[in-house]
Amino acid sequence: MTVAPARHFIGGEFRDSLSGQTFDVISPVTEQVVTTAARGDVDDVAAAVKAATDAFAAGDWSRAKPSFRRQVLMKAADLIDQRYPEINRLEALEMGHPIGAPVQGPSRSAWNLRFFAMEQELAGNHSFNRDDNLLTYTMCDPVGTFALISPWNAPFMLSTWKLGPAIAYGNSVVHKPSELSPLSIGVLGEIFAEAGLPAGAYNTVLGFGKEAGAPLVEHPDVIGVSFTGSPATARDIAARVAPQLKRTSFELGGKSAVFVFADADMPKCVATVAAGIFSNSGQLCIAGSRILVQRQVYDQFLEAFVAESKKWVVGDPMEASTRLGPVVSKAQYDKVMGYIELARTEGRVLSGGTRPPGMDTGYFVEPTIIVDAAPSARVCQEEIFGPVAVVVPFDSVEEGLAIANDSEYGLAGYIWTESQTTAHYVAARMQTGMIWVNCFFERDLRQPFGGVKHSGLGREGGGYSREFFTETRFVAFPTTPR
Numbered sequence: 001m002t003v004a005p006a007r008h009f010i011g012g013e014f015r016d017s018l019s020g021q022t023f024d025v026i027s028p029v030t031e032q033v034v035t036t037a038a039r040g041d042v043d044d045v046a047a048a049v050k051a052a053t054d055a056f057a058a059g060d061w062s063r064a065k066p067s068f069r070r071q072v073l074m075k076a077a078d079l080i081d082q083r084y085p086e087i088n089r090l091e092a093l094e095m096g097h098p099i100g101a102p103v104q105g106p107s108r109s110a111w112n113l114r115f116f117a118m119e120q121e122l123a124g125n126h127s128f129n130r131d132d133n134l135l136t137y138t139m140c141d142p143v144g145t146f147a148l149i150s151p152w153n154a155p156f157m158l159s160t161w162k163l164g165p166a167i168a169y170g171n172s173v174v175h176k177p178s179e180l181s182p183l184s185i186g187v188l189g190e191i192f193a194e195a196g197l198p199a200g201a202y203n204t205v206l207g208f209g210k211e212a213g214a215p216l217v218e219h220p221d222v223i224g225v226s227f228t229g230s231p232a233t234a235r236d237i238a239a240r241v242a243p244q245l246k247r248t249s250f251e252l253g254g255k256s257a258v259f260v261f262a263d264a265d266m267p268k269c270v271a272t273v274a275a276g277i278f279s280n281s282g283q284l285c286i287a288g289s290r291i292l293v294q295r296q297v298y299d300q301f302l303e304a305f306v307a308e309s310k311k312w313v314v315g316d317p318m319e320a321s322t323r324l325g326p327v328v329s330k331a332q333y334d335k336v337m338g339y340i341e342l343a344r345t346e347g348r349v350l351s352g353g354t355r356p357p358g359m360d361t362g363y364f365v366e367p368t369i370i371v372d373a374a375p376s377a378r379v380c381q382e383e384i385f386g387p388v389a390v391v392v393p394f395d396s397v398e399e400g401l402a403i404a405n406d407s408e409y410g411l412a413g414y415i416w417t418e419s420q421t422t423a424h425y426v427a428a429r430m431q432t433g434m435i436w437v438n439c440f441f442e443r444d445l446r447q448p449f450g451g452v453k454h455s456g457l458g459r460e461g462g463g464y465s466r467e468f469f470t471e472t473r474f475v476a477f478p479t480t481p482r
């Protein structure tokens with residue numbers, strides 16, 4: 001597959017960097033250069049922010065009727081559905097996601113746009129009539145130009161999760177995708193142009209974090225930053241924007257605990273828990289990577305879990321039968337393998353732990369299961385972001401909760417039990433932003449997505465996205481007394 005060089009999308013057109021610089025896009029399967037991408041810097045960022053800010057001031061989008069915004073976004077969503085095979089292939093090429101094993105199904109990216117197309121038009125504002133003599137109501141207005149910084153692990157879907165609401169509410173955006181995944185997002189520029197989004201409302205600058213991301217978040221005409229990635233980068237961004245008092249929304253990954261109680265529906269549990277850590281080669285912020293199993297069923301669970309892990313066929317992401325592709329990059333491969341080596345001293349590698357036999361090229365890691373590590377061990381505490389599960393036994397609910405909550409992170413929690421009482425009890429006490437009972441990653445886009453502790457700051461989804469991406473104001477006036 002030959003792929004055209006990736007370019008910035010600024011003011012409605014694809015552009016090279018002003019400096020003429022590019023960087024290589026490396027295939028995680030062949031470890032070879034696939035194509036190049038424009039290498040953005042402070043000058044490209046300035047051009048993109050100007051295009052965005054000029055478009056916002058012109059008002060063709062920021063002051064457009066909600067019904068018009070809905071029509072444009074609905075058309076863009078239809079085009080995403082139509083072009084999904086192409087988007088899917090570009091993602092497989094740039095970051096190794098298997099085309100046959102989509103994490104949320106192809107429709108999720110389109111759903112992100114459709115959902116916010118409707119939300120911005122249909123959701124009501126608040127109104128109150130205090131003591132029947134003061135009527136007040138709120139208004140949600142677009143704010144200006146937002147910086148959106150996205151990661152490589154679900155490049156297209158996570159971008160639309162930010163772009164959808166930011167644009168739907170009438171803002172302009174400058175999006176900086178990860179340097180590891182600059183290809184699939186190019187399709188979106190074409191889609192928005194065809195859907196009739198006014199030029200300048202949506203812009204993409206490609207490039208590295210320090211060279212393009214940092215000047216973008218620091219730009220004085222950028223009024224807020226929505227970021228998904230690592231806590232270290234979030235801290236860096238927070239420090240950069242602090243002097244300008246910008247709003248930020250951070251989604252930062254985790255080390256999410258999965259409770260497997262003795263009364264769980266075991267076949268369904270084992271298959272779904274495996275999907276929760278092996279999907280996308282474990283490169284999911286909400287991956288269920290710490291699996292806490294009640295002692296009575298510990299051996300039974302492990303036996304079934306090892307057998308299940310063998311069904312995660314490792315291979316070329318372009319082949320429909322592949323469930324587990326490579327991890328994204330050499331750096332990520334070294335990081336994951338480093339944790340597996342650590343597990344050999346902190347605990348024991350029960351299954352997997354190497355490259356699949358015969359696959360000498362590509363950043364492939366077998367589905368790996370670690371046991372016998374103390375809950376305080378680094379492999380139980382740190383986000384590995386690879387197909388690596390750590391399994392820990394527990395006896396009482398309270399002991400399990402103590403282990404689950406002994407974490408810097410708090411993104412997702414998973415509970416497998418047939419007892420509603422147990423599920424509610426544990427859900428109320430797990431220190432995480434999201435809790436899934438007897439399922440994995442089922443979404444209702446009205447609910448707040450985000451984490452507690454170092455897993456994030458702020459929530460996105462439904463009205464929470466509206467709050468972040470708009471300026472909420474109120475109007476008050478006296479009413480005639482009855």
Ligand code: NAI
Nearest residue numbers: 150151177178208209213214229230233236252253285385
């Ligand atoms: P990262 O946090 O460095 O990169 C995420 C995005 O931030 C990329 O677009 C990057 O270019 C940008 N960026 C980096 N430095 C920046 C800066 N100073 N200013 C503005 N933007 C900047 O994550 P990385 O290095 O790709 O992955 C490292 C680890 O982070 C992973 O192993 C994983 O543990 C975690 N991670 C978590 C994700 C999640 O879904 N929460 C997604 C990606 C990574």
Ligand code: MG
Nearest residue numbers: 209229230233
């Ligand atoms: Mg980095």
